[in-house]
Amino acid sequence: MTSTGYEHDDEQTEHCALPPQSIPAGAAGLSGTRLEALIGGHLKWLNGTVLHYYFFDRETDGSTVTLADGSSTFVSWVGDQTQRAAIRAAFQEWKNVGIGLEFAEVTDRAEAEIRIGFMRGDGYWSYLGRDVLDIPFGERTTNFGRRVDTPSGHAAALHELGHVIGMPHEHQSPFAGIVWDEEAVYRWFAGPPNEWSRPKTFHNVIRKLDASEVSGSGWDPDSIMEYPFVQGLILEPEEYRQGLFPPGAISKTDEEYARRWYPGLSPAGPPKLSPFTSVPLGLASGEQADYMIVPEGTRDYTVATFGDSDTVLGLFEVIDGEPRYVRADDDAGSERNSTVTARLVKGRRYIARVRLYSTRGSGETAIMYW
Structure with missing residues (x-):
């Protein structure tokens, strides 16, 4: 269906009333x-x-x-x-x-x-x-x-x-x-x-x-x-x-x-993340990196970012080809790093997604799971 736009004489146009937006967590005191x-x-x-x-x-x-x-x-x-x-x-x-x-x-x-x-x-x-x-x-x-x-x-x-x-x-x-x-x-x-x-x-x-x-x-x-x-x-x-x-x-x-x-995703899928191996992100503000996690055993795992940065980190399990939300953490505005801990099952596929808000200090940021 193709829109032909708003009529110039349509004085009865009903407009969108956007509800008030939430205040970012940790915004107080930042500049x-x-x-x-x-x-x-x-x-x-x-x-x-x-x-x-x-x-x-x-x-x-x-x-x-x-x-x-x-x-x-x-x-x-x-x-x-x-x-x-x-x-x-x-x-x-x-x-x-x-x-x-x-x-x-x-x-x-x-x-x-x-x-x-x-x-x-x-x-x-x-x-x-x-x-x-x-x-x-x-x-x-x-x-x-x-x-x-x-x-x-x-x-x-x-x-x-x-x-x-x-x-x-x-x-x-x-x-x-x-x-x-x-x-x-x-x-x-x-x-x-x-x-x-x-x-x-x-x-x-x-x-x-x-x-x-x-x-x-x-x-x-x-x-x-x-x-x-x-x-x-x-x-x-x-x-x-x-x-x-x-x-x-x-x-x-x-x-x-x-x-x-929301750039289009690569058909090849995200690269695999190895346990106990820190991977530099090298992201600019607003950019995102995805990594595949395939656990070698069933237990509690932690996925975390490192470095002087503000990030949001999400963990998804791939079920029937669709990434389904597991857990997420947003460290934006705080001095800690985003960290997610969850029980992962051997052989299943998970996707860790990290988006960078901004860097501070050294500006170097990495991701690792263990």
Whole structure:
């Protein structure tokens, strides 16, 4: 399905309301490049992760809302098969960019990192990247408040799944140079269909992101992560005073951003890590290295990084060809190193994945298991 973008006269466009993001662990007291790297990467997935998604499907899946007259009604989170098919197509479109993430639909919500609802009247929204891991199994991590089997709905689906892989709003980039008519923005978003409070409008529109939260040093008005804006909200750049209407498709800049964090995986697979052998990583900020572990005996093993660095380390077991999460540790912002201890079984295959936030001191970093 190919999006034809947002209509220029569509003043009823419903916008994405991104929930507040978590604060990186260990961020207090940090400064400079360490803090920037931590803010920019702490919600990104380890490359090669299989993200499992689930569509709410029970009669009891929904929310009770209070109406204007004081009465209440139950609103379902369940979407029909056409809606689900549209989301599957959007996942595939992101996969076709060539990223190293995988997307797999599951029928058990307890197995899903991404849990999708279609609650009418609750808008479009999604938690950002790894923040979904803190949401209880019975709750939505993503919602589509209107149909997504339309051109503008398809654009909204691609946008929300961009948040799922850790992409922020493009118009909030500090490099966009947008000067808002702030009171006009607050008034417009307070009206239908959004009906946002001033804090929600500030969080999703006017607030500028830190430079560390965005990729590169430019602004892409054609990004799928860019909102459409009607006439009268933007004062500068002058060319957008009559409105900003992105095409509603994944742009070349979006593709580059996604592949920077999630480059395609090598068909040969990761190199094998030998026990008690330290392997230098030689990574730049934001880069990742994967290693295969095949235990020679069944016992508790420890996998750890060494050196002056901030890293996140994940351990996965390969089951039926799919890496399934075992355990992870994030040392970012602390003076220790990321360390994972788990019971591994002889002859089974495991993948250790380590992503570097930043280095300090000597800058030398290594990985070893024993």
